[in-house]
Amino acid sequence: MSAVKKRTKQSFLYRNRFIIGYTLLIFAFFSLLSILPNIAPHGLSAAEMDSVVQASEIKANFISEGEVVNLPYLLIQKASISLLGLSLYSIKLPSIIFATFAAFFIILLLNRWFKSDVAVIGSIFTTLSTAFLFLAGSGTPAIMYIFWLALILWLGSKIVGNRHIHPLLVVSFVIAVALSIYTPHMFYVALCIALAGLIHPHLRFSLKQIKTHQLIINIAIATVLLAPLVIACCFKHSVIADLIFMHDFSLRAITENISTAFAPFFSFSMAYDSIYLAPLFGLATVALMLIGALASVGKLFTSRNTVVSLLIIFAIIFSGLNPSIAISIIMPFAILSSAGIESIIEKWHSLFPENPYAHALGTLPVVVVVAMILVSGLSHFINGYRYSPRVANNFNNDISYIKDNLDSGSVLIVKAEDRNYSFYKLLEDYNSITVLTELPNRNDLTVAYLGQSASDDELELQRIITSPKSRNSDRLYIYHKITKEKSGEHTDGSSDGSDENAESGAQAPEGT
Numbered sequence: 001m002s003a004v005k006k007r008t009k010q011s012f013l014y015r016n017r018f019i020i021g022y023t024l025l026i027f028a029f030f031s032l033l034s035i036l037p038n039i040a041p042h043g044l045s046a047a048e049m050d051s052v053v054q055a056s057e058i059k060a061n062f063i064s065e066g067e068v069v070n071l072p073y074l075l076i077q078k079a080s081i082s083l084l085g086l087s088l089y090s091i092k093l094p095s096i097i098f099a100t101f102a103a104f105f106i107i108l109l110l111n112r113w114f115k116s117d118v119a120v121i122g123s124i125f126t127t128l129s130t131a132f133l134f135l136a137g138s139g140t141p142a143i144m145y146i147f148w149l150a151l152i153l154w155l156g157s158k159i160v161g162n163r164h165i166h167p168l169l170v171v172s173f174v175i176a177v178a179l180s181i182y183t184p185h186m187f188y189v190a191l192c193i194a195l196a197g198l199i200h201p202h203l204r205f206s207l208k209q210i211k212t213h214q215l216i217i218n219i220a221i222a223t224v225l226l227a228p229l230v231i232a233c234c235f236k237h238s239v240i241a242d243l244i245f246m247h248d249f250s251l252r253a254i255t256e257n258i259s260t261a262f263a264p265f266f267s268f269s270m271a272y273d274s275i276y277l278a279p280l281f282g283l284a285t286v287a288l289m290l291i292g293a294l295a296s297v298g299k300l301f302t303s304r305n306t307v308v309s310l311l312i313i314f315a316i317i318f319s320g321l322n323p324s325i326a327i328s329i330i331m332p333f334a335i336l337s338s339a340g341i342e343s344i345i346e347k348w349h350s351l352f353p354e355n356p357y358a359h360a361l362g363t364l365p366v367v368v369v370v371a372m373i374l375v376s377g378l379s380h381f382i383n384g385y386r387y388s389p390r391v392a393n394n395f396n397n398d399i400s401y402i403k404d405n406l407d408s409g410s411v412l413i414v415k416a417e418d419r420n421y422s423f424y425k426l427l428e429d430y431n432s433i434t435v436l437t438e439l440p441n442r443n444d445l446t447v448a449y450l451g452q453s454a455s456d457d458e459l460e461l462q463r464i465i466t467s468p469k470s471r472n473s474d475r476l477y478i479y480h481k482i483t484k485e486k487s488g489e490h491t492d493g494s495s496d497g498s499d500e501n502a503e504s505g506a507q508a509p510e511g512t
Contacts, residue, residue: 018116018117018120021120021121021124022107022120022123024124025120025123025124025127025128028124028128029100029103029127029128030100032128032133032378033096033099033100033133033136033137036133036136036137037088037089037092037137038088039382040137040381040382040384040385040386041134041137041138041275041385041391041392041395042385042386042392042395042397042468043088043395043396043397043398043399043400044088044091044139044395044396044397044398044399045138045140045275045394045395046394046419046420047138047140047142047275048091048092048138048139048140049420049423050423051070051073051074051077051091051139051140051141052077052081052086052091052139052423052426053422053423053426054067054070054074055074055075055077055078055081056078056081056426058071058074058075058078062232063228063231063232063235064231064232064235065232065235065236066232066233066235066236066238066239067232068182068228068229068232068239069182069184069239069242069243070141070144070182070183070184071182071228072144072179072182072183073094073098073141073143073144073183074141076094076097077091077093077094077139080093080094081430085430086399086426086427086429086430086431087399087400087403088397088399088400091139092137092138092139094139095135095136095137095138095139095140095143096136096137098143098144098147099132099135099136099143099146099147100136101147101151102143102146102147102150102151103123103126103127103132105147105150105151105153105154106123106126106127106146106150106331106334107119107123107127108154109150109153109154109157110122110123110126110334110335110338112154112157112158113157113304113335113338114338114339114342115342117345117363118338118341118342118345119338121338121341121366121367121370122334122337122338122341122342124370124374125334125337125338125341125370125373125374126330126333126334126337126338128374128378129285129330129333129374129377130277130280130377130378130380130381131280131281131327131330131333132146132330133378133381134276134280134381135327135330138275140324141183142324142327144180144183145183145186145324145325145327145328146327146328146330146331148176148179148180148183148186148189149189149311149328149331150331151176152173152176152177152180152189152193153307153331155169155172155173155176156173156193157303159173159206160202160203160206160303162206162209163209164209165206165209165210167214170210170214170218171217171218171221174218174221174222175221175225177189177190177193177222178190178221178222178225178226179225181226181229181243182229182243184242184243184321184322184324184325185243185244185318185321185322185325187243187244188244188314188318189314192310229243245321246321246322253320254320254321255320257319257320257321257322257323258316258319258320258323258326260274260323261319261323261324261325261326262316262319262326263278264276264277264278264279264280265278265279265280265281265326265329266279266280266281266286267279268283271384271388271389271390271391272390272391273390273391273393273394274390274391274394275391275394275395276391277380277381277384277385277388277391278391281333282373282376282377282380284369284372284373284376285333285337285373285377288336288337288340288341288373289333289336289337289340290340291339291340291343291344292335292336292337292338292339292340292341292342292343293336293339293340294343295339295340295342295343296308296336296339304335304339307335308332308335308336311328311329311331311332311335312329312332314328315328315329315332341366341370344366345362345363345366348362348363349362386468396467396475397467397475398424398450398451398475398476399427401465401467401475401476402427402431402433402448402450402476403431405448405463405465405476405478406431406433406446406448406478407446408431408432408433409432409433409434409445409446410433410434410445410446410447410448411433411434411435411436411439411440411445411446411447411448412424412427412433412434412435412436412448412450413436413437413438413439413447413448413449413450413452413454414435414436414437414450415437415450415451415452416437418450421435421437424450439454439456439459439481442481443481443482444481444482445480445481446462446478446479446480446481447459447478447479447480447481448476448477448478448479449476449477449479450475450476451474451475451476452477453474453477454477454479458481458482459479459480459481459482460479460480460481460482461477461478461479462478462479462480463478464476464477464478465477465478
């Protein structure tokens, strides 16, 4: 070993490069998660509001009511809202928790399949990508697809081919697979695992390493965990359609779902009416994935590439049943982009196999390019959700405006046909306000109309709360309900002639 190479390997930065890399990753990840809910996508989507309503409706008899779809996520969301109140952070906290664990398992998985230097860069590229950060900040169970896949793949990689399998690994694997079935269409992943265990010789060998009493214990654990699901399906047959099939099962519906699900992901020319920005994956990211795919052609039948192929097939086919599954493409994205980074670094190192300075100079541009992709994507992420009308209109920050501007005892008027009426009704329990569909017959109270103005002459406009979005910016019209005496009418029915002035004065702020 040359003296230069020896000094390089003994330097502090070289010896602690992985610790420094993962420390920076953890700091950046949690810093972004702490500020993103107030920056992008700047509010809640209809899916997030539906998730909150479903979580709030879980009762003690949830099994007989069939409330088991996405149960692990919804239970944590219900606990978060009960402890912290109804706010942006309490709604999104479960996703932040599951995203943190998903990122941890992705890092462990990449470290098993790639060298440490590649795994560090690939982990940073994946966990700080706009697609992953969006899931981490979205209060819906969509993050569970990434969480379960990352956990199951990592545990599976620890079990397969290991002659001395730790019993806790097998128990953890069984628990993960059993609980994942509560997430819609993850049943097919469990089915593929079961079939692979029977067909693949390496997997059969791994199963034979499990002792009989351990196998009985694991079967008992799986039975206990799946019992509520099976009982719920017996009570309410629609649960089967939610978890395995779809309610409108037809070839046309499946193709439309696939098209709708993936349209925003790789569209470089136009924005779609979707919660996802277009493109969710930039050209540089796609190019890196293609490099990884081409580099993996020679290793087509390795376990890593088999997993990538199956994940892509799963994301495409089953997004036809549920468009939310399309976001699971993040897992093959993580593996292929890491393979692309590995290929680029190996090609450069092969040119200068004995030169440590050349190795460093070759790795540095890769880090710079990855950093530029991340910064560019994050800028697109923050600005796109504010200034792309077709995307921004799918989110609103009404919950914050209501909390900051309505005092206890106020009345919020929401249209009866508003699909999110059930969500706003929950504000009665957490904000001490009354949510109605029409003006109540009471005097001397503060009334707020959500997304609409009032025409009642008993209301005096106080102020209008606006949103920074490009459309539908007038979100909250706050009025004070006044008595007839205050509006200039006397008890004998006569008028002092000030009605018109009062009315014009009340309406004047609306046009400002």
